[in-house]
Amino acid sequence: MKANGKSGNIKDLVQKEKCSVLGLQETKCDSFFRCLVCVDLGKQELWLCLCDSGRSGSILLSWDDSVFFKESEIKGDHFCGVVGLWQNVNKKVGMINVYNPQAQVQKTKVWEDLSSVIQSALDVIWVILGDFNAVRFPEERMGSNFDSKEASDFNNFISSSGLLDINFCGRRFTRFSKDGSKMSKLDRFLVTSNFFSIWKDPSVQVLHRSISDHCPILLKVNDFCMGPKPFRGFDSWLGIDDFQKTVLSSWSSTSFLGAVDFVLKEKVNALKKDLRIWSKKNLANESKRKDEILKALFDWDSKAEKGGILAVDCQKRDEWIFELMLLENRAKLDIQQKSRSKWALEGDENSKFFHNFVNYRRRRNNIKGIICNGVWNSDPLVVKSAFL
Incomplete structure (x- = not known):
């Protein structure tokens, strides 16, 4: 990571976006290890959990230990994760970082293993993130063939596991080929429905990719206010005399x-x-x-x-x-x-x-923001004025 300059980009990203959790794939570490490391990311110490995923290197999941307290670890082929307590949340939270292989048989095995993990702890708020090496719909791929069987298996995994796919703000794709002829949405955040009982208005933003072939994606859980909500009537009112x-x-x-x-x-x-x-x-x-x-x-x-x-x-x-x-x-x-x-x-x-x-x-x-003159803008005043 240090050789190609990616570590500096990661540090700048964490400092700028004030990330509490960081997930990386293809770190290309020589061997599997897990230890407490103090990382120079401009914030407190982070626990680092690394999981070997074959020739492409290791998966890394780190978090701010002042926000998240780890209780247990999850380790599988091509994914690693933790379960613990999030600050000011009265439910357990599980986070899993995934780097799916290319082979369809191995992908299916990963999805089956992940589904088993989720089903074994339905009371946990699950957040599954990473590079799934698969797309869900034809519009999530450009310049390459769409595999309907793979997409069907991926969608079945998501629905059967009770997961929901958080839509992106800004760009459509997360992975670009060197010549720009092929683009696809391989990276994403998947969450269980109970996630929205705690964080009601999350958003995922696709950031600039710099020297990497993948764009970083950022999950934000801060409230986003666009003003008064529209009026809505309910069918049940018709049965009330007062109405x-x-x-x-x-x-x-x-x-x-x-x-x-x-x-x-x-x-x-x-x-x-x-x-x-x-x-x-x-x-x-x-x-x-x-x-x-x-x-x-x-x-x-x-x-x-x-x-x-x-x-x-x-x-x-x-x-x-x-x-x-x-x-x-x-x-x-x-x-x-x-x-x-x-x-x-x-x-x-x-x-x-x-x-x-x-x-x-x-x-x-909700409309989180718009691309105005080629720049993503989430300022409510700018968003509103663009539609007026």
Whole structure:
């Protein structure tokens, strides 16, 4: 690494981007080793974990030990990783660095091994990073043949392991041939859905590659605010009596002067404001009512233990159960609509899956930045002005 000047580029990258985790492939170290090393990267000591991956050299995974505390290690053919505790996160986090070989049989074996690791610890927040030496779709490769069988196997591994692919900001490809005739997206970050329950708005940026044939990719988990979120209505509102009354009241109570399209736009904007207020109030009322029902059911059980239950009490309990089911089903429908995912695939009770999927869709729909005059820019003011 030192001979070709890459170590200096890595140091500059870590200092500039203030990285907490660093993953490298093809380090071309002579032998496998694992030790505590103080690296001159302009920050605290980093634990370095190296895993031999054949002729191309070793895989390296390092992290800032003031942010991440390692509890255990993972080592396999063509990947290495760690599991531990991330600062201010109450769940275990696993990070695996991958350098997939060229041969399809070996790739499949790596994907099977990785899937087994993930499935053995479903409560862990998994982040899989590195060079997968495979693409998912035809548009991820240019100037070379697209292998549909390989892509299908790769996509099956991702879906069966419960992984999600974080979209890139900026460039489309991460690997370039020397003459620039071949380009492909071989490097990426894959995360499990519970990642979005902690970091709701991550982004992946493709950086300049300098002298390497691969572009570094950077995963950021900082909040990215682009201003107020757009208004959204839910189908479940149609079943609430108050909703229709609010719509009729708002529409009939507002009047504007001007052209027909102007009047319509202003009346719709006024209706949105009234529905936002109504939605917050209705949500608070439903939450309060749910707590009241749960307390009433608890008191009912206490009364039953004392032998004081009458027929009218049983009827009342049935009414509470029915009302509670209506409230819970309404909440589930809202989550389903937000996730836009098929409810039957995961089961009616797996609301945790849909909460995570909602966060994933929200992140995918966000515009992190744009390329303006050949330069990537994530300043919200610059992004907004480009679309106005």
